[in-house]
Amino acid sequence: MAVAKRANSMSTFVLQIQDLDESGKDWNFAVGTDWLSSALAETELKPAGHEGTLRVHAQRNGQDVLVQGHITAELLASCARCLADVVLALDLALTVLFSPGHTRPSSSDKIEARLDEMNRDYYGGSEIVLDPTVREHLLLEAPMKPLCSEDCEGITVPECFRPPDAVFGASAPNGRLAPLLKLKEELTKKEE
Ligand SMILES: [Zn+2]
Incomplete structure (x- = not known):
């Protein structure tokens, strides 16, 4: 057989x-x-x-x-x-x-x-x-885009890479994250 x-x-x-x-x-x-x-x-x-x-x-x-x-x-x-x-x-x-x-x-x-x-x-x-x-x-x-949590903020920049507050101003939205948020905003706009 x-x-x-x-x-x-x-x-x-x-x-x-x-x-x-x-x-x-x-x-x-x-x-x-x-x-x-x-x-x-x-x-x-x-x-x-x-x-x-x-x-x-x-x-x-x-x-x-x-x-x-x-x-x-x-x-x-x-x-x-x-x-x-x-x-x-x-x-x-x-x-x-x-x-x-x-x-x-x-x-x-x-x-x-x-x-x-x-x-x-x-x-x-x-x-x-x-x-x-x-x-x-x-x-x-399995989800296409798994998230560690629903409100994950993305990659956080380690302290040593963050510019001092004086550069962007501590009062700016989200302080040190402001430049990243701005970048993200721009990227999002481009995607749309
Ligand atoms: Zn995450």
Whole structure:
């Protein structure tokens, strides 16, 4: 028997189709920091140090398998304003209907395929591999511009780089930050 792509041997979140029935089964996986590190390798995110969780309920309906799950993970990002570390505590649900690979729409149905690509996927062989789905959901859930706090003021200038009050005047708005605020104002105007 030809063994179809063993790419799956490196996968962590694998459901065996033969274990599934119409009433469904539950799985609990640990989302380890090693897994997170490699899943996030090409992104600006890193695991924050704790293991995450993946809870899954999978139910078979003919050849289709409905997978409903819940992911928690703590990722480390950089604040978009001040570059400080931000811990993102992600907690999200996923619902994906897996169909056999041979039912995948051809490229002529591309638009239709794209419409529901988040909630539809395909499996080959006898297992469903959730690794790419979990990665995708984590990346989509992570904010594009994470902030250390809603009112982060951005990079603060260390004391030694600040001009003395005499230069800009201590009574100017925000004192020493005034020149930076002005610069920011100008940049914002340019963006508009
Ligand atoms: Zn910040």
